Amino acid sequence: MQVSQHDSFEKPQIGSDLFDVPFIRPEFPRGEDVATDMNEIVQSNWFTNFGPREREFRGEVAEYVGGDSVAVTFANATLALTVALAQLTGSHARGYVIAPSFTFAAGPQAIRWVGHEPILIDIDERTLQPSLTSAREAFERFGDQIVGILYCNTFGIGGDSVAAWESMARQFGVPLIIDSAAGFGSEYSLGDKVGTRGDCEIFSFHATKPFAIGEGGAALTRDRSLAARLSAGSNFGFMDHAGASIPGTNGKLQEINAAIGIRQLQTFDIALEARRRHLQRYHDLISRNVDGYFPRNDLLSSVCFASVVLPSASVRDAVLSELHSCGVEARAYYSPPIHLQPAFTETPRVDSLGVTESVYTRILSLPVFPSLPESAFERVEEAVQRHPA
Ligand SMILES: Cc1ncc(COP(=O)(O)O)c(C=O)c1O
Structure with a gap:
């Protein structure tokens, strides 16, 4: 049985053999x-x-x-x-x-x-x-x-x-x-x-x-x-x-x-450096190939994954499906946002949530776990090159 994990209601799989490169691979003590x-x-x-x-x-x-x-x-x-x-x-x-x-x-x-x-x-x-x-x-x-x-x-x-x-x-x-x-x-x-x-x-x-x-x-x-x-x-x-x-x-x-x-704290900073290095690689790769942006200050963060907002929903969907077909598990967080989830469709809101509506269709979440293989960057670069706009 696979251990399934959230985030969204669609659960990233840990230990999944569906993808060569899973979305999440926690560094755990032996x-x-x-x-x-x-x-x-x-x-x-x-x-x-x-x-x-x-x-x-x-x-x-x-x-x-x-x-x-x-x-x-x-x-x-x-x-x-x-x-x-x-x-x-x-x-x-x-x-x-x-x-x-x-x-x-x-x-x-x-x-x-x-x-x-x-x-x-x-x-x-x-x-x-x-x-x-x-x-x-x-x-x-x-x-x-x-x-x-x-x-x-x-x-x-x-x-x-x-x-x-x-x-x-x-x-x-x-x-x-x-x-x-x-x-x-x-x-x-x-x-x-x-x-x-x-x-x-x-x-x-x-x-x-x-x-x-x-x-x-x-x-x-x-x-x-x-x-x-x-x-x-x-x-x-x-x-x-x-x-x-x-x-x-x-x-x-x-x-x-x-x-x-207690064990995780002993190695956490090393893992964090690796995640930030991976994120920097994605920054470079995206700026070379496509008109996308990353949320401000993401390189100061613990980098749960790399989040890039792509120019349109169609580019995001095409890149996401291309990555899946070549064995890289990417995701789209937070999609759908809360106001589009059944338990919250009647929840009051102050405006049309226009930025949320636009961003959730264009955002792509990429894996950054410390042992991420080099091939992941190559495949992501190829996928965005094929769908630049
Ligand atoms: C923004 C946010 N808040 C809260 C939680 C809930 O965390 P937990 O699974 O530890 O209850 C999550 C989990 O993914 C989250 O992403």
């Missing part, structure tokens, strides 16, 4: 090393519930991100988003949370789990990050019915205008939760790491992400009291010995995944 960790966990009789490996991993994640952030680990990013939204917006009656349509479904679904409804906004054409203009329009139209902002660092790339989003959240008195799912290892353009901004930032450590531990996630925040509530929120809302005292669920990270994370 099976023998994971077995050693598992043996130690069995010996210690401590499998989950904030054990020694989870505590060590949590400390190392915070240290890696720096900037005075503390880390709270989770079983996955979707639970981290849900708990963060519950802690930061849960005291309000049902309201609206601003979120981009150009994202993965986890965020909008988490908004619904805490009893709110997303208001979908557009993205900026050049950065592919949520549009400030669109968010301002949402505040003009929905005013104090808005109880929070779920900003998304698209593809884990640190948005240029994060400070302006923080000011907007302050101005309207709402929390700013940043979904940086793929962005562990990314930097903002001023040099601070992704994970240090907003009320909190959420990472996914899913097997498809650049920093992969199987299933896992974390919320990073500079606010110690929020960190305590997020941690309790991952543990049934148990704040102290009185039992459940705040909203909570079971979102705890297991010891074995934390142990894998």
